[in-house]
Amino acid sequence: MNKTLIVISREFSTRVRKKTFLVTTILVPLLFIGLYAFMIWMMAKKDTQDRRIAVVNASAIEQPIKKINNTDFVYTTDSVSQERASDYLTANNYYAILWIPADVMTNAEVVMHSFSQIPPSLEGDIRSQLRNRIEGIKKAAVIEESGLPDLEEKLDATRTPVRIRTLKVMETGESKESSSAIAAIVGVVAGMAIYIFILIYASQVMQGVIQEKTNRIIEVLVSSIKPFPFLMGKIIGVASVGLLQFVIWIIFGGVAIIALQSVLMPGVDLEALRNSADLAQMAQSSGMDMAQLETMKRIALTIDPGYIIGFTTAFIFYFLGGYLLYASLFAAIGAAVDNETDSQQFMTPLSIVLIVALYIGIAAMRNPETPIVFWASFIPFTSPVVMLVRMAFGVPTWEILTSAAILVATFVFFTWVSSKIYRVGILMYGKKPSWKEMYKWLKY
Amino acid sequence: MSFFVARNIVKNYANHRALDDVSIELPERAVYGLLGPNGAGKTTLIRIITQITGPDSGTLFFKGKPLVPADMTRIGYLPEERGLYKKMKVGDQALYLARLKGLSRHDAITQLKAWFEKFEIQGWWDKKVEELSKGMAQKVQFITTVLHKPELLIFDEPFSGFDPINVELLKNEILELRRQGATIIFSTHNMGSVEEICSHIALINKSRKIVEGPINTIRETYAxxxxxxxxxxxxxxxxxxxxxxxxxxxxxxxxxxxxxxxxxxxxxxxxxxxxxxxxxxxxxxxxxxxxxxxxxxxxxxxxxxx
Structure with missing residues (x-):
């Protein structure tokens, strides 16, 4: 059996057999779902705290604010002054006092005193109740004055929602309906995933290299197998762990989407939806409302099977390309230092480049056609993230091929450079080398 | 024909010359002591013989043929600074190292079982390396060095860190391997063990070889x-x-x-x-x-x- 294969299988099996692999593979998607669910829950959660707020109403409006969730408003006739607010709050155990001035109709500025920081949602609710009430009174007056009792209905009828159908024109001449908002989300999620994957797995390679060096097992290993095939075996082994994890997630995700679709929209066939011209008829047969179906259709049109396959292929390619580039550099760093603390100095510039790539990727989500985004999608250190975001919006084939070719050429070059540094570095102990010394190692 | 020959080896590092025109010749079945003070160039010479690094100039011959990467499997090397993967099980680890030396999985397991039995450490197979003491780990390292029956064995300070009982055990194993036909390079500062087990020596000092030959001849010469x-x-x-x-x-x-x-x-x-x-x-x-x-x-x- 080829020695590189033996190394690959060790790197793969020791990592996959670890509990952390199982845990991260299952936990990471669950964590994301959980986080998302938690945020939705937090936003949807009602305010359940019991509060009593005293209202000193100097205006002519009768009881302008009514109970909000569990907060009661008590209209008081006690004579209190704003200067004595604190004593009054303590004496009556109120949560707050709300002062509505006499001229609230013309100058809608109210004051609230409280010992607590009033939550923004409660403040917002009070504001909107008061506004609705004042606007209602004013509206009634205007209608009265105009002598048009159906003025409000007439004004409502002037509201005109505007929808934009974006049609992407292909090089082949046909046009395809798509949603740029959905493309942007897909692109940026994929870009972030690539960024995280590269960082996690490239660091794993580096940790492995440092471990072998500090363990002093490396000298035994390189007396059995040459450093270059050994390093390649390690890099490929770790990459296959990443790919396995990725495949598991795709299967998870696919199953989850199919399950969600059959639960939320039974009886809607995505393929039929894509091709259907008459949504109204479909809406009737599936018992869903028009707006929902329309959104669904746009998602289905943007993410069709061809797009999924093309995008997934590009994702895997850029993950592997970017990973190989960074992993070989990280391996060289790992070989050059004696422990992980020392690696920071060399890692920082690389991490900064990766973070810059992520930010350009996010910028590309807003506008995929700026010059900086364009060039960053060719520079191999940023292209894995940036090109992927751009691709979500559609990129000419020649650009993708050029960017891919540059990436391949660069990682071949840097793998060669890194293997030189690696070969020398793994046997050097003691002081931390300078950049200049590492450059010298290239010539050994 | 000599078993192993290194001829006119030169190796430079950034600021100094580690080996300056060094030549050595190992007769078959010799226990060849490579002696010299710290920093003389012994480890560099060993790394060139094990093909961990290449010489700047000079030639190497293994049984009369130029040394090639495939010869790595014919050499067993126990470095002075040696270690194992801490989190890996002893058995898995020994198996991995044996397979990198070209043994098939089946052969490796058979051989390992035999060696574990010989050293009475069968119970260690499923232990993690971090659970072993230093001496125990060194026994495992010794086994992985000799497991693939190399024709040439290289030990760099093999006895450091062993207690006297294990030193004796190891010494006997080394001599036994020689009886079975192996040629051995033995690098050390410990002159007592040199006299005891070496048949030939070379003394390296300041990147140059000073003396080489059968140990008795050399001692006779300096009498x-x-x-x-x-x-x-x-x-x-x-x-x-x-x-x-x-x-x-x-x-x-x-x-x-x-x-x-x-x-x-x-x-x-x-x-x-x-x-x-x-x-x-x-x-x-x-x-x-x-x-x-x-x-x-x-x-x-x-x-x-x-």
Whole structure:
């Protein structure tokens, strides 16, 4: 059996057999779902705290604010002054006092005193109740004055929602309906995933290299197998762990989407939806409302099977390309230092480049056609993230091929450079080398 | 034909020359001691022989053929600084290293089982390396070094970190491997073990080879025609009369009931001359030619090489 294969299988099996692999593979998607669910829950959660707020109403409006969730408003006739607010709050155990001035109709500025920081949602609710009430009174007056009792209905009828159908024109001449908002989300999620994957797995390679060096097992290993095939075996082994994890997630995700679709929209066939011209008829047969179906259709049109396959292929390619580039550099760093603390100095510039790539990727989500985004999608250190975001919006084939070719050429070059540094570095102990010394190692 | 030859090896590092035109020759089945002070270039030479690094110039021959990467599987190397994967199980790890040396999985397992039995460590197979003591880990390393039955074995300071019982065990294993046909390179500072097990030595100092050859020949070469005569203490002796002009007194020490007199030959006379003169004057316990220890030779050569 080829020695590189033996190394690959060790790197793969020791990592996959670890509990952390199982845990991260299952936990990471669950964590994301959980986080998302938690945020939705937090936003949807009602305010359940019991509060009593005293209202000193100097205006002519009768009881302008009514109970909000569990907060009661008590209209008081006690004579209190704003200067004595604190004593009054303590004496009556109120949560707050709300002062509505006499001229609230013309100058809608109210004051609230409280010992607590009033939550923004409660403040917002009070504001909107008061506004609705004042606007209602004013509206009634205007209608009265105009002598048009159906003025409000007439004004409502002037509201005109505007929808934009974006049609992407292909090089082949046909046009395809798509949603740029959905493309942007897909692109940026994929870009972030690539960024995280590269960082996690490239660091794993580096940790492995440092471990072998500090363990002093490396000298035994390189007396059995040459450093270059050994390093390649390690890099490929770790990459296959990443790919396995990725495949598991795709299967998870696919199953989850199919399950969600059959639960939320039974009886809607995505393929039929894509091709259907008459949504109204479909809406009737599936018992869903028009707006929902329309959104669904746009998602289905943007993410069709061809797009999924093309995008997934590009994702895997850029993950592997970017990973190989960074992993070989990280391996060289790992070989050059004696422990992980020392690696920071060399890692920082690389991490900064990766973070810059992520930010350009996010910028590309807003506008995929700026010059900086364009060039960053060719520079191999940023292209894995940036090109992927751009691709979500559609990129000419020649650009993708050029960017891919540059990436391949660069990682071949840097793998060669890194293997030189690696070969020398793994046997050097003691002081931390300078950049200049590492450059010298290239010539050994 | 020599078993292994390194010819005119030169290796430079950034700021110094680690090996300067060094040549060595190993006869088959030799236990070849590679000696020299720290930083002399021993480890660099070993790394070139194991093909961990390449020489800047010079040639290497394994059994008459130029050394190639495939020869890595014919060499077993136990480095001075040695380690194992801490989190990996002993058995898995030994298997991994054996397979990298070209053994099939099946052969590796059979061989490993046999060695584990021999060292009585069968129970360690599923233990993690971090659970082992240093001496225990070194036993595992020794096994992985010799497992693939290499024709050439290289041990760099093999006994450091072992207790005397394990040193003895290891020494016997090394000699046993030699009996089975292996040729051994043995790098060390410990001159006692050199005299005990080496058949040949090379001394390297300051990147150059100073001396090479069979150990007995070298010791003979550095013997300076001194003789030690040990007698029972007793009546006063007229030493100058006994030595005459042919011998020069080097030392005369009395310890308890024994008196050691060391004399160096100054003229070309048979060694028996001295014995004849002492024969009726004193009670002779022993008479021998003084052969310097490797330790003495080592120190002498390194110091004169400054």
């Amino acid at each position: 300076n025609d001194s003789y030690r005569i040990s007698i029972k203490t007793g009546p006063e002796l007229d030493i100058p009369a006994l030595t005459g002009s042919e011998f020069e007194l080097i030392s005369d020490q009395t310890e308890g009931s024994r008196r050691d007199i060391i004399l160096q030959k100054a003229a070309d006379v048979p060694a028996n001359t001295l014995l004849n003169r002492f024969l009726d004057k004193a009670d002779i316990l022993s008479y021998e030619k003084v052969i310097p220890s490797m330790n003495d030779i080592f120190i002498k050569l390194v110091k004169s090489n400054v």
